Amino acid sequence: MEIKELGEFGLIDRLTKDIQPINSSTIMGVGDDAAVLNYTNKETLVSSQMFMEGVQFDLTYIDMEHLAYKVAMIAMSNIFAMNGQPRQIIVSLGLGKRFKVEDIEQFYAGLNKACTKWNVDIVGGDTTSSYTGLAINITCIGEAAKEDVTYRSGANETDLICVTGDLGSAYMGLQILEREKSVYYQQVQEYNNKVKEAQNNKDERRLEALRQERAAIEDFQPDFAGKEYLIDRQLKPEARGDILNQLREAGIHPTAMIDISDGLASELKHICEKSHCGCRVYEKNIPIDYQTAATCEEFNMNLTTAALNGGEDYELLFTVPIGDHEKIDKMENIRQIGYITKESLGSFLIARDGNEFELKAQGWPITKD
């Protein structure tokens, strides 16, 4: 169905009519000039992030439902990274002409899935047209008790540096997706060349044979065998709210925290800058999945670079007082990878061979070349 058949208000009504807020902090959700929330006796956490087609996502890899799930998880991850609980999201969509009502419904299905997982209410949805691709902005609102809010700036000398899950897998998932995309485009190009040649030769039998081949090309199945975990990490990241509960139950109060969106090195630099400290991280301690290692070898890429700079893992990076060493040691899904130093000592990776390499930050490329 064309979006213009419904109009802006009709579309929003259709997408949001079944939404029933579940959080007591949601006083009024979709349907007025602003959402009305109540965060008495809590700190309110707000984060807002934009995702542009062709920059943060490629709709040849990811469908609308997974895309929505991913951007919602990324938004919630920002709240978890403050040691808070996400409670509401507001979605803005800029929609190119090619999008149909069904696409947007799929998108909302993905949003709902992500929101249901973490008990988050959708409290606003702005839609507008776009002359080009898809633009998405997600605002996530959450809460934390004042004493729980964990900033990037709280790390202290001798604190242990911890990271959840494993790193570099989302990035290697992207490499595989890009390879399969280029294999597909190569097949299409070769096919088109054969058709052109047959047309030039006016070879009707060959053209008929090529017509038969066409379905096979269109039915291209990317080869993800043995790499399912990496593809999942790229297309369906999970925000690590589970870790916050684990830490709370263990009585651990992280001193600084950030989520890993741009890569471990970049996030470590943020913590060090804001906390006015340095760090040492052991290459051998960085958690890496077997599939990540195998795929790096296959692609002839440096494994540590993938883990340090790959990004999009949405794992949590945090520091804890050194006294929590044993508690952390017993916890699943958390690895101690190094320690905080004074600022004058700088930020370094200690390689397996004992050499030290300075850590460098890098963000999203903000202009495309």
Place this chain on the structure above:
Amino acid sequence: MEIKELGEFGLIDRLTKDIQPINSSTIMGVGDDAAVLNYTNKETLVSSQMFMEGVQFDLTYIDMEHLAYKVAMIAMSNIFAMNGQPRQIIVSLGLGKRFKVEDIEQFYAGLNKACTKWNVDIVGGDTTSSYTGLAINITCIGEAAKEDVTYRSGANETDLICVTGDLGSAYMGLQILEREKSVYYQQVQEYNNKVKEAQNNKDERRLEALRQERAAIEDFQPDFAGKEYLIDRQLKPEARGDILNQLREAGIHPTAMIDISDGLASELKHICEKSHCGCRVYEKNIPIDYQTAATCEEFNMNLTTAALNGGEDYELLFTVPIGDHEKIDKMENIRQIGYITKESLGSFLIARDGNEFELKAQGWPITKD
């Protein structure tokens, strides 16, 4: 300066380094995974809106500073429309390759101007690249005492319908801007045709003469004489926070409120739908500026249509109990335009000649043809 010389983090640092939060509700602004706010004993109001180049704005009319001022005012207007005070904004920008650091600095200058006017803190700024034009998302956060929050749904039968300022002027401003743009493009096209003709004729003297003319074309000055107010209304709208103070001082509690972004008819329909009521609005009472009326005549357009459906006025539309009639009558900048009826009576405009016309809603076109 090219944005890539600074990188994402360098750009954000440069733009936000001088920002000093002034609101007590701003615990932590820019620089972490989320802003940290405190709204104890207040309702938190949150609104988020996307603006796409070529759809909501045209950079041939408006410079980056005015654009930022405008989108910030629109965002704040959403909070005022809940009878609340805006306190913080978060800005996301998707930047095409053509934008330089200086453009973004101009944008932030406009944001700062708007924020200073209403004591609002910039507490977050996400920037990303865009493959195409400029995409902007503004999230505005504000507060209101629980008893002050004014929804669209609170209008009651016999309530008076009030509107601030005047209507249709921003829309007529847009008509003038579009006319001047087309005059300019026509001049450019005629000039290019003359150059082509001279080139075909190899007429060097004519080409030299045309080269002299070029500066005059490039120096095109749009003709806004006598229309300054309309241009200002389109390019520099002001959110009507002043009215909320006036109402409070007069002891008036509006029963329903909305801001006029899509046009009076559309917003009236929203109030009627949410409040389950109908309305009667008198054409003769709709406030219209002299320049709006004169320009409608010049463009051979229907004045009431411009006022009803023009949009972008960002005036406030609200209802008050009929007992407030005299108080409102004494207030500057507020006009009583009609009254609320039961739902079964429908929503109608009463024309000057006594005929009744049903009011219809319309939003932004969400797909461009």
